[in-house]
Amino acid sequence: MESTMNATGTATRTAQCACGGLKITITGTPARVYACSCLECQRATGTAFSYRALFTQDAIAYITGDRRTWRRSSDSGRWVEQTFCPTCGTLVYMDGEALSGAVVISVGCFADPGFAAPATLFRAARRHHWYALPDGMRVVD
Numbered sequence: 001m002e003s004t005m006n007a008t009g010t011a012t013r014t015a016q017c018a019c020g021g022l023k024i025t026i027t028g029t030p031a032r033v034y035a036c037s038c039l040e041c042q043r044a045t046g047t048a049f050s051y052r053a054l055f056t057q058d059a060i061a062y063i064t065g066d067r068r069t070w071r072r073s074s075d076s077g078r079w080v081e082q083t084f085c086p087t088c089g090t091l092v093y094m095d096g097e098a099l100s101g102a103v104v105i106s107v108g109c110f111a112d113p114g115f116a117a118p119a120t121l122f123r124a125a126r127r128h129h130w131y132a133l134p135d136g137m138r139v140v141d
């Protein structure tokens with residue numbers, strides 16, 4: 001985990017791709033932390049569900065490194081844009097038409113096992129059969 005204090009005493013965190021080429025540094029705490037087991041998230045992450053933290057636009061301190069984006073339509077028909085490292089392919093963050101400028105960061109890119117747990121699992125009906133829901137998790141099908 002990379003967590004440091006800046007000059008104003010606000011905690012910052014950096015999420016980065018596997019090769020370290022693409023980094024996004026944000027301040028403060030996430031507005032929402034969630035997981036989603038829709039089939040799009042399964043394909044985009046290559047695993048059973050996405051685990052993401054949403055930060056408001058003013059939380060973004062800076063973004064460095066080469067990046068590529070891929071835009072697709074969501075279930076609701078609005079665009080979602082995923083940003084990934086062109087070297088190692090890690091999907092580091094995304095934004096979308098419905099997010100009003102907020103950024104959604106792949107929690108694994110913080111490499112912080114102490115990160116807040118997801119409060120909600122979206123598309124819970126699509127989750128893999130072995131995944132038992134943790135106590136207290138809100139589920140949305």
Ligand SMILES: [Zn+2]
Binds near residue numbers: 018019
């Ligand atoms: Zn990379």
Ligand SMILES: [Zn+2]
Binds near residue numbers: 036037040041050122
């Ligand atoms: Zn999803």
